[in-house]
Amino acid sequence: MSVRIGVYLCHCGANIAGKVDIDAVADFARGLENVTLVKDYKFMCSDPGQALIQKDLENKLVDRVVVASCSPLMHENTFRKTVERGGLNPYLFTMTNIREQCSWVHIDSDRTTEKAKDLVAASVRRAFLLEPLTKKEVPINPRTLVIGGGIAGIQAALDLAEAGKEVVLVEKEPSIGGHMAKFDKTFPTLDCSACILTPRMVSVGQHSNIELMSYAEVEDVGGYVGNFNIRVRKKARYVDSELCNGCGACWSKCPSSRVPRKGNVHEKLSLGPTTSIYMPFMQAVPAIPVIDRDTCLYFKNDSGACGICAKECERGAIKYDMTDEIVEFEVGNIIIAAGFKTFDPAKVKRYGYGRFDNVMTALEFEVMNCASGSTGGNILMADGSEPKSIGIVHCVGSRDSHYNEHCSRVCCMYSLKYAHLIKEKTDAEVYQFYIDMRCFGKGYEEFYDRLLSEDVRFVRGKVAEISKVPVTETEEGKLVVSVEDTLLGTVRRIPLDMVVLSTGLEGSETLPEIAKLCSVSVGKDGFLIEKHPKLGPVSTATDGVFVVGGCQSPKDIPDTVAQASAASSAVLSMITREKIEIEAATSEVDEDKCSGCKLCNTLCPYQAVKFDEEKEVSVVNEALCKGCGTCVAGCPSGAISAKHYEDRQIFAEIEGIFSGGL
Amino acid sequence: MKLKAGIYWGAGCGGCDVAVLDVHEKILLVAEKMDLLFWPIALDFKYDDVRAMDDGEFDIVLYNGAVRNSENEEIAHLLRQKSKVMVALGACAHLGGLIGMANFHTKEDLLKRVYVDSESTVNEEGTLPQEYWEEAGIPLELPRLYGTVKTLDQVVDVDYYIPGCPPVPEQIVNALVAVWDGNLPPKGSVIGAGSRTLCDECSRTKEEKEITEFKRTSEVITDPEKCLLEQGLLCLGPVTREGCGSRCINSNVPCRGCYGPLEGVPDQGIRMLSALASVLEPKEEEAIDELISQIPDPLRTLHRFSVAASILRRKKI
Structure with a gap:
């Protein structure tokens, strides 16, 4: 069956047409094999521009679409939807970037036009080999994990909890509050930091939709958007949070100190009690002390001498034999609010x-x-x-x-x-x-x-x-x-x-580890990289993982709170959908070809490749796969292919570039 | 009726011909089932005798060796014309083989190296072989040496490929048996080998790979149970078709890649390079350079048998 390729050239106002001779490219495209229709328009992404494509598809004039315009990052999704509305599988469309990679970056108009022609020729060859792909859907677990209990995490957790969604808030310190809890006043209004923060901390502690895990760290993140499996280590506080009522009897009698006793005023700076059993500050949430093992006499003396706090505690909440506890649970989305360090x-x-x-x-x-x-x-x-x-x-x-x-x-x-x-x-x-x-x-x-x-x-x-x-x-x-x-x-x-x-x-010391767990990249500046600096400021390259606050870039409290609310609304938007479509352009393993050499197993930045011990082949979890192609490049036997970016499609593109339109 | 068969060597070493003989007592089976009408290394049979045959008269021709001079090419065309089934036998006919490494040089450099510069040569006048010479009115003609070594299928249409340097003898017999049984796979198939890579038949244990150093075989006593690549030896098993019976690997020698790439892999060497690049342990540029520099002659090591069949095919002239 013959293929009919439609080529749609966008002027992008003067952005492309100011440099590229659109008519010349259109004439060139008409001469290419399998091209049956060429159109150009001032703004192809506008409603009338999209309507052009949609109508041609509805009239069955073409069965493959090439749009030569801007970067796929900008409008690939736009045109995929256009093509879908026209009744064509969206993967039978491909985009040619003749703006960022052409008209914007070259000076000589004639040569820029020639390059635009080559790029169009490449895409036409690619379009000829495109195959329809089907998107899969996965359900979204409505519960959300928030990593970090500073003002960013607190805001995000409260927003979600107030909307009736369950949240697990994991904070590595004994109390939530983060840096903001250490401030006396906030700029520029000079309002009391504790006065505005404490009520929110208390709300977090009391909210029926928020499960607060303080003094805890995320150890493992598995799964994928909508279905993450989380493992958290709750560090031993040596104080039973069920029994403790935060009365303070323990630290009032504690004989040892976690700050240097003989230090000067600056060395002894502290917000909470300076004893070895302590709360980081008096408004701590949860209001449960912890024991600092390094300075506590009970732990320093193997004999178990001291034990004063246990004797003082009327409720018997002090448990020296407490050990770390591992908890596992599932969430649908993750908000990283891991904060910063100075x-x-x-x-x-x-x-x-x-x-x-x-x-x-x-x-x-x-x-x-x-x-x-x-x-x-x-x-x-x-x-x-x-x-x-x-x-x-x-x-x-x-x-x-x-x-x-x-x-x-x-x-x-x-x-x-x-x-x-x-x-x-x-x-x-x-x-x-x-x-x-x-x-x-x-x-x-x-x-x-x-x-x-x-x-x-x-x-x-x-x-x-x-x-x-x-x-x-x-x-x-x-x-x-x-x-x-x-x-x-x-x-x-x-x-x-x-x-x-x-x-x-x-970026904090623990940030690279958290980033790795959640398959998010850390930038050169030490902060987490968002999906798009302007259009995706709280999303990341991994679906279902969001970044907010000081771990994304240095920012003040108003910006942090705004970002936290942005992320929580993004999460709510995901939860409300109940299901999410998964990118169809993923990698797949041809099990007949895979020899089980395991070379690809460590390569995947999204942990999507696993080894199936029974079949002795590597397998790609499509829900996790982003189609980046790292495993495809790594696979020595050519057993892994990237759907929508198959070798033959890429080679066809390369040949197209060098074909000069032949 | 017996099958009419021919075996020819182009630019090869004769190892493939020996492999045919290496079938031991099965040679009797071969003799019983077929008439060998043409086999220059073993039988006195002239080109003119072939020219005199009918088109398609050979039921099967096994062509070993690459195509690197005008004689190789002429006979390839002739045999193609005279045969029903044309098989590229061995790595040279299949991929260009070791001889294909000549494509990393120019013809002039090669002649100078062999006839002038080599350590055992005395050639003060710098005399080089000539394609044509007249002595006392008698013309002498040699086949013309090509600048570029070619695979058989770059010259004529090839029906099947039997890979290996040399191929496993049993595989050759199997191919012949398939012809007389009329039990042939789709045209263009590689026969006498598997469809996965050598790692699949290799019995060594394999873990997730992180390469920290490259060693030469002479520098290490290998653990016979462990993956050679994981021990720092540049084993091409991951990019090479299985079917050889792991002969090298079982002798603690890393695979050199003679069985060629899998179906759909256009360039075995580049594929290995890409795979290696994915599993180097160092992440800093300098440390990566240092590690890569430990690979002896990477271009020829990775493309030992497959230069002529690779995407680049030869050095740029």
Whole structure:
């Protein structure tokens, strides 16, 4: 039976037609074998453009469709649906990119037109060999796993729970709350962080649709969209959460300490009790303490001496023999809200962190400011006295090719917040050492303006060094910040009592492991890669896995919450569908050819290839397979083929490119 | 009635002819069932005798050796014309074979190497073989050496392929038996071999692969139970058709790939390269380079028997 290929050329306004001679390409396409119809239109993706294709299909004028327009990432799905509406199997359509890979990237118009012709010729050859494929459907489990209990995970979990869907929230720390729970105030409104966060934490703890697994880590993720199998390790708290009522009797009598007893004010910074049995902070959810095995006397002495907390606990909740518990369950979708870590400034030796007292990180400064913390919210020097001058150094570990190239987005604003808090709480002079002030959010520039009138000194320049070698009398006993003031055009030495390093944000240590489990990629910057930076900001390359908050990129609380709600609505959209279609262009193993060499078994980035011990052949789980072709390239015997991208189709394309239209 | 058969060698080493004899006592069966009308290595029978035959008179011709000169090609055409079934016997006729590695060089380089530069040669005038020469009015003509070695099916239509360097003797007999029984598979099939790769018949245990180093056979005492590739030996078993009886592998020698690729694999060497690239343990570019550099002569190692049949076919001139 003869094949009738329709070629549809898109002008994309002037995006393509401005460079490519569409008429010439159309004439060329008419001369190609099996092409029976060629049309062009200003915007093929528009309703009338799509209608052109649909009508030709309905009138049975063509039975293969080639659309030469933009990138498949942009509109492959659009045209697949068009073709489907026209009554043709969507896999009998192929797309040629004559925009991103042609008109946008070349200068010479004639040669660009020639390239467009070659690309069309390649697709026509490919179209001739296309085969119809059938999409499969799988049901979606309505339960969702949220990894991480910071504000991102809390928001996502609450959104879903409120919509009546079950959520399992797994948090690796003893309490949910994340970084936000350590803050005293939030910028730019200066509202109390605990006041807005705590009610949500409590809601999570009490919600009947949320199963909270704190002090727990996801160990394994199997399965695929709609049907993930999860294994979680609940670490031993040594406190029975069924029996404990959080009264605090245990830690009030605990004789050992998890923070250095003889440390200075900064070394002893803490939010919750400093004892070995402790809650990370007093508003912890769940309000169940844990025992720090490393410092607990009971665990340090093999003899089992101490045991005071067990004696103090009236409810008998202390269980020294508790072990880790493994739980397994199924979910349909996963939201990764694994958060961030702050840059370790000890790497920047010249800033003296860890060598000099009174050089502290932003997060330590946050804790010190917290009213419920060990200093009662007072800003103190290491020796307990009040500082007379404080410098805030911006961009520590951010915007620096030695450490992280990215801007951490929140440091300018929290640095301004610190300046305000210092002014509010002390009489100290405040210096801001900044490269650029980036105050882009709602109310942020206004907050900067406000600080400009609060007697804060802004020095534009990157700090070269923090030293303790005095040159003048005024520098005696001070931290000396050397900086080039680029506005004054001079190098300055500024003696200060205390320096806060505004450390940047990085992907957390556990992020690569979580990413691997969920088949999500980690970018060069250490953050998780979303499906599309603009059009798929919370989805990932793996269906059913979403990313939100600081693990996707540095972001402030409003953006994090917005993203979390975006992901939860994306999940709800999935759940509401009840079923999901699975991409039909997957890999398949020809069992007659597979020799069971196992070479492909480790290759799949989506863990879709497994070995069938009984048949002694490798098998591809179609629900997991993304059709990336890695296993196809790896298979030495040619037993694995990629549907829709078979070797013969690809070779036909290559031949088409070199055919010159013959 | 006996079958009329012919065996011919093109550019080969004679190993395939010996393999025919290696069928031992089954040679009697062969003699009983067929008349060998043409077999230059064993019988005195002239080209003109073949030319005198009717078209299609041979029931079967086994052509071994590649096609690399005008004589090889002329006789290939002649035998095709005179035979009902044309079989490419052995790796050279099938894939170009070891001889195909000449395609990594130019004809000029090869002649210079063999007739001028080789260590055992004294040829101060640099005399090279000529295709035509006249001495005392008598013309002398040699077949013309081609610049590119070809497989048999790049020159004539081939009905079946019996792979191997050399083929397993029993497989040759099986092919002959199939002809006289009239029990032939679809045209173009590889006969006397399996449809999966050597790994399928290889009895060594195989695990998930992560290659950390490449070794030469002389550098290692291998574990006879374990996959050779996993032990760092560049075994082409994963890309090679089964059917040889794992002769090399059972002798602790990695497969060199003489049985060729599976159906639908256009290039055995590239396929192996692609597979290897997938299972290298190092992930950093420098470490990968270091590991790859341990493969001795990768181009010829991976394409040892299949250059002429590969996608590239030869070095660019």
